Each structure stands twice: as C-alpha cells, then as structure tokens.
Amino acid sequence: MCLVEIDGADRPQPACRTLARDGDVVTTDSNALQAFRLADAQWLLARHPNDCMRCEVNGACQLQRLVSENQWDEFWPKVPAGPADGPDTMASDHTSPSIWRDLSKCIECGLCAEVCGDAVQDQNVIGFAQRGFDRHPVTVFDQPLGRTKCISCGQCTLVCPVGALIEAPHWHEVLRTLDGHRRVSVVQVAPATRVAISEEFGLAPGTVSTGRLINALRALGFDFVFDTNFAADLTIMEEGSELLARIRGGKDLPLFTSCCPGWVNWVELNRPDLLPHLSTTKSPQQMHGAIAKRGMFARALGGDFASGTAEPYVVSVMPCTAKKDEAQRPGMSGDVDHVLTTRELARMIRTRGIAFGALPEDGAFDSPLGESTGAAQIFGASGGVMEAMVRTATHLQGADESLPLEWEALRGVRRGVKTATIPGVGTVAVCNGIAAAQRLLEEDTWRDEFVAIEVMACVGGCLGGGGEPKSLDPHILEKRARSIYAVDAQAPRRRSHENTDVQTLYATELGAPNSPAAHQLLHTRYAA
Numbered sequence: 403m404c405l406v407e408i409d410g411a412d413r414p415q416p417a418c419r420t421l422a423r424d425g426d427v428v429t430t431d432s433n434a435l436q437a438f439r440l441a442d443a444q445w446l447l448a449r450h451p452n453d454c455m456r457c458e459v460n461g462a463c464q465l466q467r468l469v470s471e472n473q474w475d476e477f478w479p480k481v482p483a484g485p486a487d488g489p490d491t492m493a494s495d496h497t498s499p500s501i502w503r504d505l506s507k508c509i510e511c512g513l514c515a516e517v518c519g520d521a522v523q524d525q526n527v528i529g530f531a532q533r534g535f536d537r538h539p540v541t542v543f544d545q546p547l548g549r550t551k552c553i554s555c556g557q558c559t560l561v562c563p564v565g566a567l568i569e570a571p572h573w574h575e576v577l578r579t580l581d582g583h584r585r586v587s588v589v590q591v592a593p594a595t596r597v598a599i600s601e602e603f604g605l606a607p608g609t610v611s612t613g614r615l616i617n618a619l620r621a622l623g624f625d626f627v628f629d630t631n632f633a634a635d636l637t638i639m640e641e642g643s644e645l646l647a648r649i650r651g652g653k654d655l656p657l658f659t660s661c662c663p664g665w666v667n668w669v670e671l672n673r674p675d676l677l678p679h680l681s682t683t684k685s686p687q688q689m690h691g692a693i694a695k696r697g698m699f700a701r702a703l704g705g706d707f708a709s710g711t712a713e714p715y716v717v718s719v720m721p722c723t724a725k726k727d728e729a730q731r732p733g734m735s736g737d738v739d740h741v742l743t744t745r746e747l748a749r750m751i752r753t754r755g756i757a758f759g760a761l762p763e764d765g766a767f768d769s770p771l772g773e774s775t776g777a778a779q780i781f782g783a784s785g786g787v788m789e790a791m792v793r794t795a796t797h798l799q800g801a802d803e804s805l806p807l808e809w810e811a812l813r814g815v816r817r818g819v820k821t822a823t824i825p826g827v828g829t830v831a832v833c834n835g836i837a838a839a840q841r842l843l844e845e846d847t848w849r850d851e852f853v854a855i856e857v858m859a860c861v862g863g864c865l866g867g868g869g870e871p872k873s874l875d876p877h878i879l880e881k882r883a884r885s886i887y888a889v890d891a892q893a894p895r896r897r898s899h900e901n902t903d904v905q906t907l908y909a910t911e912l913g914a915p916n917s918p919a920a921h922q923l924l925h926t927r928y929a930a
C-alpha cells in the first residue's frame with residue numbers, strides 16, 4: 403500500500419523499507435500507483451473477514467482507514483473469507499495469556515516479524531513462511547504462540563496495522579463486572595499510562611492526563627481509583643533493601659530488577675541459570691493488588707474483606723501486554739483480577755461515550771494507596787527504576803544527602819546499555835530493550851562489573867510498552883519520557899522513602915523492609 407515510484411527504479415518500491423538517498427526523485431501519488439494500490443486492496447479485501455463491527459481494533463485499523471479514505475468499500479466482497487474457511491494456520495490463536503493472533507486478518511506487511519526479529523526485540527518468535535500468495539507470518543515450527551519462547555512484550559501488537567495481533571482483551575469482562583455492581587471494585591493506574599492515553603483522544607503527545615484519567619475511571623464505575631506509583635515506592639523500599647543485603651552478603655550479585663514481566667519471561671525461558679539474580683520483590687502492579695486484597699486496604703474495608711472471606715475486584719491499567727501474563731503467574735496469589743492496556747482503557751472510555759478531552763483535570767487518587775513520590779513516576783521510563791533505587795539506596799546507606807537526585811547517565815530512550823557509578827553502592831547498568839540485555843549477558847564481564855542491572859524489555863521502558871497507543875510519531879518515546887521526568891521534577895517528594903503512606907504501612911503492619919511480613923505479601927518466586 404505504501405508503494406512509491408523512484409526515478410530510475412524499474413518498479414514501484416515500498417516506502418516503509420526503502421532508504422531514501424540524496425538526489426532521489428520520489429513520486430508518492432500517480433495513476434499507476436493508484437492502480438497498484440487498488441489491485442493490492444482488492445486482493446487483501448477478498449481474503450479479509452468482514453467483521454469490523456466486532457473487531458478489537460475497530461476504529462484503529464489502518465486497512466479500515468484506507469478503505470474509507472479511498473472509498474474502496476465496493477471492492478470488499480459481501481461474504482469474504484472468514485477464519486473458519488481458511489487453512490489451519492489461519493485459525494485464531496488464543497494460547498498466550500497476553501497476545502491473541504488471528505491470521506485471517508493478516509495483510510502480510512511483515513512488521514511483526516521485523517519488530518520481533520533482529521531489528522528491535524531480537525526474539526525471532528515470528529518469521530515468514532512460504533512465498534507469493536501463500537506467504538504468511540509463522541511462529542517457530544508453527545507452534546501456537548503460548549508454546550513458543552514469546553516473552554509477551556506485545557511489540558508486535560503495537561506495529562500490527564490491523565487486528566491480526568492484539569492484546570488478549572480483558573475490557574469486556576471488566577465492563578460486565580462493573581455493570582453488575584456486585585463487587586467492591588478497585589483500579590490502579592501505571593505511571594506510563596497517564597502520559598500516553600492523551601494520544602488516543604487527539605491531545606498532544608506527551609500531555610499528562612492524570613486528573614482526566616482518574617475522572618474517566620470514576621465515570622466508568624470504579625469504586626476506588628488508586629495509583630500504581632504508591633506500590634512503586636514500596637517496591638523501591640523492598641528492592642533497595644534487598645540490593646543492600648546482597649551487597650553486604652556478597653551473594654547473587656548483580657541484582658536484576660524484576661518488575662518487567664517480559665524480562666522475567668525471557669530469563670525463565672532462555673537463561674534459568676540467572677534466576678537467582680532476579681530480585682524476589684514483586685512488581686508494583688502485583689504489590690498493589692496484594693495490599694488491596696489482603697493488606698491494609700482490605701482491613702480498612704472491614705467485615706468480610708478484613709477477615710479474608712471476601713476480596714475486592716482489582717483491575718490494573720498498564721502500558722504493557724506482559725502484565726496480563728504476570729497477573730496469572732503462579733506465586734502471585736491472584737493479586738490482580740484483570741489487566742487493561744492503555745489502548746483497551748481508551749476503547750472502554752469511547753464505548754461509554756465519555757468525552758475524555760473535555761473531562762476536568764482535577765481528579766485525585768483515593769487514599770491511602772494513592773500517595774506517591776517523583777521516584778515512582780520515573781519507573782515508567784527506561785532507567786527510572788534504577789534511578790529511584792539509587793535515590794533510596796544511597797539514603798539507606800547513610801550516604802551524603804547532597805548526592806544528586808537526577809542521574810542523567812541512566813536516562814534516555816535510545817536502545818542500548820547505560821551505566822553509572824554510585825558512591826557507596828557501586829556501578830549499576832540499565833538495559834534499554836531486551837536485545838540490549840541479551841547482548842550484555844553474552845559475555846561474562848557483567849558478573850564483576852555491576853552490582854545491579856535494570857532490564858526493561860521494551861525500548862524506552864514502559865512508556866514504549868506493547869499496550870501503549872499506536873503512534874506514527876518518530877519522537878513519541880522522547881515526548882512521553884519528557885513528561886514523565888517533568889512530573890518527577892514537580893513532585894513535592896522525590897524519593898520513595900519519603901512517601902508517608904509507605905512509612906505508615908511499615909510502622910503499622912510490615913515492620914521493616916524485607917521483614918517476614920513483607921516477604922509474605924510483597925515477594926515472589928520464579929520457575930525454572
């Protein structure tokens with residue numbers, strides 16, 4: 403569809419994969435190109451299911467947009483091929499807890515194979531098989547996705563222009579539960595969602611929409627709207643203390659952060675020998691759910707909730723597809739019932755006719771699981787978890803309080819490894835993207851070089867997560883990151899140990915970080 407004519411070339415070339423050279427004369431529209439596109443469209447539409455009304459990407463599908471813009475409707479057969487008519491490889495694949503595939507909708511653009519391959523994630527779970535009309539994307543040995551080494555990062559869903567690869571949708575079930583009014587409902591919102599959801603509603607990329615988002619969630623019917631950032635501060639208390647204990651004991655260093663479930667999946671699937679390095683601290687999503695269901699929030703609700711015979715219904719809104727998988731992991735005790743991606747939440751908001759852009763910006767999180775510091779907010783950017791940990795670990799070490807809060811060397815959305823040497827702690831590394839981590843781990847030098855390594859599977863960190871809005875803006879990651887760091891810079895408290903609700907939680911229930919009570923609620927195990 404993106405064919406262009408280049409003077410001197412013997413046939414039209416795809417714009418998406420042809421590098422423009424100095425002096426090229428490129429024609430993007432002509433009668434010949436329109437004829438090519440129409441022929442392509444006819445071929446695609448003849449095979450494409452005609453089920454837009456119930457397709458998960460209805461309204462966000464690039465094929466649908468092209469049909470409408472070019473008035474190709476008449477070329478779409480009234481009774482097109484559906485999933486039931488295709489060969490086996492066309493069947494819907496729902497075996498992954500995070501990603502659904504429906505190859506009957508595939509337009510064979512190749513973007514999924516590219517992003518899963520060497521160009522970005524370097525997982526090579528999806529590639530291309532056959533040639534000509536039979537060419538289609540396949541997994542290794544044509545296995546269902548759930549039986550491959552897919553890490554659930556969702557980057558393929560982010561680039562799929564149609565509905566062939568999507569996040570496993572939870573939003574229908576969430577709406578049904580809210581509409582039933584039979585359970586006390588709790589929702590938590592991730593740091594990277596609030597800086598990206600604006601894009602779904604035509605607001606400028608990078609617009610911070612925390613207040614609007616809270617109001618939208620209340621309008622959808624949630625009883626309590628909380629901040630994942632509260633639990634991110636708690637994560638830092640636990641993980642920072644775990645790091646210092648390992649440094650003191652000289653064991654299982656470097657410590658690997660464990661809040662990115664795509665990364666945890668990668669270690670379990672590819673390098674189980676490295677599991678002892680993973681922090682046992684649960685991710686903020688899971689900690690938040692644990693406290694809501696079995697911790698201070700359940701006790702505050704009283705009655706059956708306090709005694710443990712009833713549980714609130716806990717939903718999280720995440721920029722990440724792998725968080726769906728994380729919530730179903732053994733060892734997570736059902737802390738979170740359903741996980742919505744940023745895109746799914748936008749769909750819910752649209753379905754209910756809520757005018758997001760017109761909502762007041764004054765929404766405030768409920769207490770006590772709503773307080774957070776700037777350190778928690780930067781979790782959403784690559785390097786943020788490490789920077790937050792450094793801010794608190796240096797404090798716990800009794801280091802000079804005049805140490806900088808901002809560690810520029812750990813920031814930035816460019817793929818690769820970032821490092822910094824922290825007085826009193828040691829040298830730390832940040833792997834921005836799973837491919838960068840793979841490369842670092844190929845040589846053994848990391849074992850002696852670093853005391854802690856942060857890995858985020860998606861380039862940019864959660865703000866580039868597979869559940870974020872699809873964007874064609876080449877600077878989208880920078881824009882979202884800028885907003886995240888701006889929220890931190892304006893926060894009245896910027897270090898996790900300064901969160902007063904977290905302090906109260908330790909004083910009244912958990913004792914100290916890494917105590918037996920904290921381990922019971924806030925830590926997990928991994929499967930080799």
Ligand code: HC0
Pocket residue numbers: 591592593594595630631633634637661662685686687688720721722725778781782783787863864865867
């Ligand atoms: Fe993230 Fe998280 S920062 S993983 O990217 O740690 O998804 O935004 O919510 O859990 O806090 C995602 C984002 C989170 C968690 C937090 C961490």
Ligand code: SF4
Pocket residue numbers: 501517518523525526527528551552553554555556557558559
């Ligand atoms: Fe590849 Fe990630 Fe998609 Fe899995 S979710 S197929 S690892 S891009």
